[in-house]
Structure formats: C-alpha cells, structure tokens
Amino acid sequence: MSTEQILSSDGIPLEISLKKAERKNKFRAVMLVGPLFLFLIITYVFPIGDMLFRSIDDRKITQMLPNTFTAIEKWDGQDLPGEPVYAALYEDLAYLKKNKTYGKIIARLNYEKGGFSSLIKKTVRKLGKFEEGNYKEQFIEVNKRWGQNDYLVSLKNAAPNWTFAKYLKGVDLKYDQNGSIVEQPEDRRIHKVLWLRTLKVAFWVTIFCFILAYPISYLLATLPMKYSNLLMICVLLPFWTSLLVRTSSWMVLLQQQGPINDLIVWLGFAANDARPELMYNVIGTFVAMTQILLPFMVLPLYSVMKTISPSLMRAGKSLGGTPFVAFRKVYFPLTIPGIGAGSLLVFILAIGYYITPALVGGASGSLISNTIAYHMKSSLDWSFAAALGTMLLVGVLTIYWIYNKLVGIDNIKLG
Amino acid sequence: MSLPNYTAWNYRIWHYTYLTICGLVFFFLIAPLFIILPLSFNAEQYIHFSAGMLALDPDAFSLRWYEDMIYGTKNPWGLAAKNSIIIAFFATIGSTILGTVAALGLSSRYMPYKAAFMALLISPMIVPLIISGTAIFFFMAKVGLAATHTGIILAHIILGTPFVVITVTATLTGFDHSVTRAAASLGSNPVNTFMKITLPLILPGVISGALFAFVTSFDEVVVVLFLAGLENTTIPIQMWVGLREQLSPTIMAVATCLIIMSTLILVSAELLRRRSERLRGINR
Numbered sequence: 001m002s003t004e005q006i007l008s009s010d011g012i013p014l015e016i017s018l019k020k021a022e023r024k025n026k027f028r029a030v031m032l033v034g035p036l037f038l039f040l041i042i043t044y045v046f047p048i049g050d051m052l053f054r055s056i057d058d059r060k061i062t063q064m065l066p067n068t069f070t071a072i073e074k075w076d077g078q079d080l081p082g083e084p085v086y087a088a089l090y091e092d093l094a095y096l097k098k099n100k101t102y103g104k105i106i107a108r109l110n111y112e113k114g115g116f117s118s119l120i121k122k123t124v125r126k127l128g129k130f131e132e133g134n135y136k137e138q139f140i141e142v143n144k145r146w147g148q149n150d151y152l153v154s155l156k157n158a159a160p161n162w163t164f165a166k167y168l169k170g171v172d173l174k175y176d177q178n179g180s181i182v183e184q185p186e187d188r189r190i191h192k193v194l195w196l197r198t199l200k201v202a203f204w205v206t207i208f209c210f211i212l213a214y215p216i217s218y219l220l221a222t223l224p225m226k227y228s229n230l231l232m233i234c235v236l237l238p239f240w241t242s243l244l245v246r247t248s249s250w251m252v253l254l255q256q257q258g259p260i261n262d263l264i265v266w267l268g269f270a271a272n273d274a275r276p277e278l279m280y281n282v283i284g285t286f287v288a289m290t291q292i293l294l295p296f297m298v299l300p301l302y303s304v305m306k307t308i309s310p311s312l313m314r315a316g317k318s319l320g321g322t323p324f325v326a327f328r329k330v331y332f333p334l335t336i337p338g339i340g341a342g343s344l345l346v347f348i349l350a351i352g353y354y355i356t357p358a359l360v361g362g363a364s365g366s367l368i369s370n371t372i373a374y375h376m377k378s379s380l381d382w383s384f385a386a387a388l389g390t391m392l393l394v395g396v397l398t399i400y401w402i403y404n405k406l407v408g409i410d411n412i413k414l415g
Numbered sequence: 416m417s418l419p420n421y422t423a424w425n426y427r428i429w430h431y432t433y434l435t436i437c438g439l440v441f442f443f444l445i446a447p448l449f450i451i452l453p454l455s456f457n458a459e460q461y462i463h464f465s466a467g468m469l470a471l472d473p474d475a476f477s478l479r480w481y482e483d484m485i486y487g488t489k490n491p492w493g494l495a496a497k498n499s500i501i502i503a504f505f506a507t508i509g510s511t512i513l514g515t516v517a518a519l520g521l522s523s524r525y526m527p528y529k530a531a532f533m534a535l536l537i538s539p540m541i542v543p544l545i546i547s548g549t550a551i552f553f554f555m556a557k558v559g560l561a562a563t564h565t566g567i568i569l570a571h572i573i574l575g576t577p578f579v580v581i582t583v584t585a586t587l588t589g590f591d592h593s594v595t596r597a598a599a600s601l602g603s604n605p606v607n608t609f610m611k612i613t614l615p616l617i618l619p620g621v622i623s624g625a626l627f628a629f630v631t632s633f634d635e636v637v638v639v640l641f642l643a644g645l646e647n648t649t650i651p652i653q654m655w656v657g658l659r660e661q662l663s664p665t666i667m668a669v670a671t672c673l674i675i676m677s678t679l680i681l682v683s684a685e686l687l688r689r690r691s692e693r694l695r696g697i698n699r
Binding site for chain 2: 032213233235236237250252255295348351358369372373377392397404
C-alpha cells in the first residue's frame with residue numbers, strides 16, 4: 001500500500017517541511033524563555049546551590065591545619081599519636097601564629113569540643129619557647145590536655161573537608177567522639193522545638209485561614225457582581241498593602257494599651273492592671289499571620305467557586321437533599337481543588353514567614369526563618385544558617401512539588 | 416441575597432447567622448488597616464486614642480507627624496523614598512521585559528518541558544524570602560554588588576518576574592492566535608506583529624504584572640535587609656528599623672501614605688483586569 005508523497009509548493013515533502021517549521025517554532029519559544037531562564041540560573045539557582053554547598057563545606061580549618069590533618073589521618077585513635085602528629089601541629093600553629101590567624105580555628109575547634117579555646121590560646125602563647133625535636137613532650141608540658149586522647153580525637157574529627165555536622169545541629173543532634181550520632185545535651189536542644197513550632201503555626205494558620213475564607217469566598221462567588229466587586233475590595237486591599245503596614249497595624253491593635261486590650265478590660269475579662277500579653281508571643285504571630293495570609297486562601301477558593309454552577313445545588317435540593325446535605329455531597333466536593341490550592345499556598349508562605357514573627361512574635365513566637373536570620377546577621381555562623389535554610393528549602397520544595405502535581409503551577413491566580 | 420418567602424424559619428436564622436459571620440470576617444480583614452489612619456493624625460506622641468480624639472476634639476488632631484515625616488531633621492524618609500522609587504522603577508522595567516518575553520515563549524504550544532520551566536520561573540515566589548535573601552546576598556557579595564543599587568535592583572527583578580510571568584501567561588491563555596497569523600500572512604515580521612498586534616492586546620496583563628512587580632519591589636524588606644548598606648536604605652527598611660525600636664506616630668503617617676498608594680494601585684489593577692477581560696471577550 002504505497003501512498004503518494006505530498007509535496008509542498010517548493011518541492012520538499014510536506015512532512016519534512018512541517019517538521020522544519022515546527023522545529024523553528026520550538027527554537028523560537030525556547031529563545032524567548034531563554035533570557036529569563038539564564039538570568040535566574042545565574043543569579044538565583046546557582047547561588048542557592050552555592051548556599052547548599054556552604055552548609056557542608058568545612059575546608060577552612062583543613063586549609064589552616066594542613067600538616068596536622070595529613071599526619072593525624074594515619075592515627076587510629078586508640079593510643080596517643082606519635083611524634084609526627086605533634087611536629088606537624090607545631091609547624092601549623094607556628095605558621096598561624098606568625099600570620100596572627102589562629103583565632104579562626106579556635107571557634108571551629110571549640111565547637112568540636114569545649115576547652116579547645118583556652119588550650120590553643122595557651123599553647124600559641126608558649127610556642128616561642130619550644131625547642132627543636134621531641135614536640136610531643138613539650139606540648140604535654142604546656143598543657144596536659146594535649147596528652148588526653150579525647151582532644152586529639154576531636155582534632156581528628158575536624159579533619160574531613162565535608163561535614164554534615166551543621167545539619168545534625170539543626171535537629172539537635174551531633175557527632176560524638178567516636179563519630180556516631182547522639183543527641184545534643186538537654187540545654188542545647190532548641191531547634192527541634194523551633195521546627196515543631198514553625199510547623200504548628202503554619203498548620204493552624206492554614207486551618208484558620210480556611211475556616212475564615214470558606215464562608216466569605218462562597219458569599220463572594222454567589223452574590224451578584226455589583227455587590228461582590230465591592231466586597232472583593234476588602235480582600236484585595238490588604239493583599240496589595242505593604243506587609244509592614246499590615247504588621248504595624250497589628251502592633252497597634254495588640255499592644256498592651258491597644259484597642260483589643262481596651263475591649264477585653266471593658267468587657268471585664270481582665271483587670272486594668274493585669275492586661276493580657278497579646279503581642280511578643282505566639283498569639284501575636286498567629287493572629288497577625290492569619291489575617292495577612294487570608295487573601296491567599298480566599299482568591300483560589302473564590303476562583304474555583306465561581307465556576308460551580310448554582311443549578312447543581314438546586315438539583316441536589318430538588319432530589320430531596322436538605323440544603324446541608326446538598327452542600328456536603330455536591331458543593332463541598334467540587335470546591336476541594338480550591339481548598340487544596342489555597343491551603344498549600346498559605347502553608348508554603350507561612351512556613352517561611354519572617355517579618356511578622358520578628359516584629360510581633362517575640363522570643364516564644366519566632367519561627368525558623370528568624371533563627372536563620374539570627375545566624376546570618378548576629379552570630380555569623382553562616383554555614384549553620386545555610387544548613388537550616390537548606391532544610392527549610394527542601395520542605396518547601398516538597399510541598400511545591402505536591403502543589404504542582406495537584407493544582408498545576410500555571411493555575412496560581414493573582415487578584 | 417434576599418430569601419424567598421417560603422424559607423423556613425430555621426433556614427432564615429441560619430442565613431442571617433451566616434451573613435453575620437461573613438461580616439465579621441470582612442471586618443477582620445479590613446479593619447486593622449483603618450486603625451492606622453486616625454492615629455497618624457494624633458496630636459500626642461503616643462500610639463493610642465487619647466480622650467480628646469475619642470471626643471472628636473479638633474485640638475487632639477494635627478498634621479505634625481506628616482510634617483515630621485517630610486521636614487523632620489533626623490528622619491531618613493526622604494532618602495528612603497528616593498531609593499525605593501529608583502529601585503522599584505528599574506526592577507519593574509527589568510521584570511516586566513524579562514517576564515513578558517518568557518511568558519510569550521511559555522504560552523507557545525511548541526515550548527518543550529513547559530511545566531518544568533514554569534515551575535522554575537515561578538520558584539522565586541515560592542521559596543521563602545529568607546532563603547532567597549541569604550543566597551542572593553552570598554552571590555552579590557561574591558560579584559561585588561552587595562550594598563549597591565544595582566545589586567538590589569537585580570534581586571528585585573528575580574523576585575518580581577514570577578508575578579509578570581503569571582499575569583501575562585494568564586492573559587495569553589485566552590489569546591486568539593489567528594490574529595498574529597493574519598498579521599504574518601499580510602507580510603508583517605514577528606517583531607512588528609508583536610508590537611502592533613500582540614502587545615496592545617495583552618497590555619492590560621503586562622501592566623498588571625508590572626504593578627505586581629512594582630509593589631513587590633517597593634514592599635520588599637528581607638532581601639534588602641541583607642543587601643543594603645546605609646546609602647541604599649528604602650522605605651520598608653526604615654519602617655522595619657522604626658518598628659523594631661518603637662511604634663512612632665511618624666511611622667503611622669508613612670503607613671497611611673502607603674495605604675493610599677496601595678488603594679490607587681488596587682483600583683488601577685482592577686480596572687486593568689476588567690479591561691483585559693473585555694478585550695479577550697470574557698464576559699461575566
């Protein structure tokens with residue numbers, strides 16, 4: 001069964017000519033997306049990868065104690081290491097002393113084991129009096145901690161170029177002397193609480209946003225256009241207003257002498273001199289975040305509800321369902337895509353919230369983002385900030401992936 | 416929503432309860448914004464309603480905080496406003512051009528791996544700002560753009576493009592491609608077709624995307640907190656600094672100005688959206 005090959009006007013088979021045209025169109029589409037794609041790869045994706053890299057990078061100390069780490073690599077960690085390790089350590093420390101850069105290893109080693117700070121400082125001070133040869137004895141003479149196995153094991157543990165220690169710290173774990181993973185001491189377990197609080201706040205903010213958004217989205221979707229447009233402004237105005245303005249209005253409302261407290265006192269729920277603390281704790285974070293994120297729940301719900309024909313509810317009722325049954329069996333299931341879209345969006349935004357918790361949350365209302373910012377700006381433990389950031393990022397991207405599967409990213413609605 | 420006459424009393428009660436609940440939610444959404452307006456006209460320097468204000472005594476109100484905002488010697492609002500406007504202006508232009516062009520490509524039916532590209536291009540909107548801020552800070556420090564306007568503008572272009580991509584792709588979904596084909600068959604080259612046919616039709620979407628990008632940049636704190644030096648301070652940074660110290664009536668005055676601005680932007684965005692729907696023949 002042979003078919004006559006169809007030719008285009010210039011004599012090329014139509015199939016080839018069509019393929020060529022399609023390839024051209026494809027190329028054109030890719031070229032249009034290209035500039036933004038490259039821009040984001042360079043200024044955004046690559047830096048995020050770099051941040052991930054920074055969180056496991058432990059090369060700084062390796063570069064500062066190169067000889068020691070090479071020498072200590074062969075040591076099995078059982079008995080005290082031999083002379084070569086001490087000789088190498090002397091060489092490294094003498095070099096660091098000459099360049100006055102030994103301060104940088106102190107913090108890193110002290111993180112591995114407390115007591116290293118004073119040990120290094122003391123040793124470096126006496127380094128000038130060291131004589132050639134028999135360094136092991138001289139080190140132990142300066143401080144007998146150099147003769148204790150656990151300090152040298154800690155030194156060995158700091159040797160690898162890459163470490164997951166910062167990630168472990170992010171979930172209140174650490175490497176012990178033997179390199180196995182154990183829990184942090186009780187008084188240093190602060191991050192698990194923080195993660196749990198972040199998840200809890202994000203979860204409850206999502207639930208409350210849903211509870212508040214559902215009735216008003218329904219009203220907006222069913223009211224005649226001229227009324228619903230007016231009411232829509234109540235949703236869109238906060239949406240377009242500066243986040244800081246909205247947060248500051250909550251600071252005004254929730255302060256101790258503020259209107260809400262006035263109302264509580266006036267209603268007699270609290271005495272005037274015992275006004276409840278509504279701000280600088282988790283209540284403040286919670287209330288403010290719910291109001292600020294509410295539009296992100298209303299808009300997807302509204303756009304889904306808008307597409308549901310009112311005749312479906314009427315049909316349900318005419319078939320003998322009470323309005324409640326008709327709602328539950330007919331209307332509600334149809335709104336589930338909107339609920340999913342809104343909830344995932346609110347949850348994603350809530351989990352990484354920074355500004356509002358920082359301003360109204362105080363210590364007990366701060367979330368994981370605030371801790372990342374603290375390590376970036378105050379404690380300057382950038383690799384730890386990067387590790388926490390990476391963990392948060394993985395969580396968010398997982399939800400984003402689910403969102404993309406369920407809702408489709410091109411269905412995000414704005415305004 | 417008036418009820419028909421035959422409605423049973425229990426549904427009547429339920430209906431009015433429902434409307435009350437809705438009213439309360441709308442109140443919860445909008446009322447916090449309006450608390451700021453009267454307080455910015457406070458004659459005293461405290462952030463609560465004085466007895467005089469509650470009695471509507473004219474002496475309890477004044478414009479002194481607005482004067483302070485504009486002429487106050489120690490107030491950095493002038494520089495901040497200038498920086499904010501410059502940064503937002505260039506960031507908006509950058510995101511609008513990059514975003515619109517990318518949206519054109521993404522809407523083409525020949526685009527391969529559409530979903531994956533879309534997911535990547537939207538991601539700056541989804542990734543927590545603190546992470547974007549950290550990553551962009553490291554990058555800008557490396558290339559020597561930290562504490563410069565250029566660095567902040569680039570960062571804001573990153574954050575603004577997703578909004579443009581979303582609004583323009585949404586506008587293009589209802590786009591009738593036969594008009595561009597008609598233009599091409601009449602001998603117009605692609606650039607000319609875009610400028611004369613496509614752009615005027617999708618312009619409302621482009622402008623509303625640009626408005627989003629502008630607001631994103633104008634309102635952005637977290638990334639600027641990392642990137643800005645003393646010279647690059649912006650309005651949100653100054654508000655942030657002020658709010659961390661203490662609530663001052665001057666901040667209320669600034670906030671009032673910002674609310675007025677966002678109202679204007681909201682109105683224009685709404686008008687544009689309706690125009691866009693009319694142009695695309697969507698009747699509601």
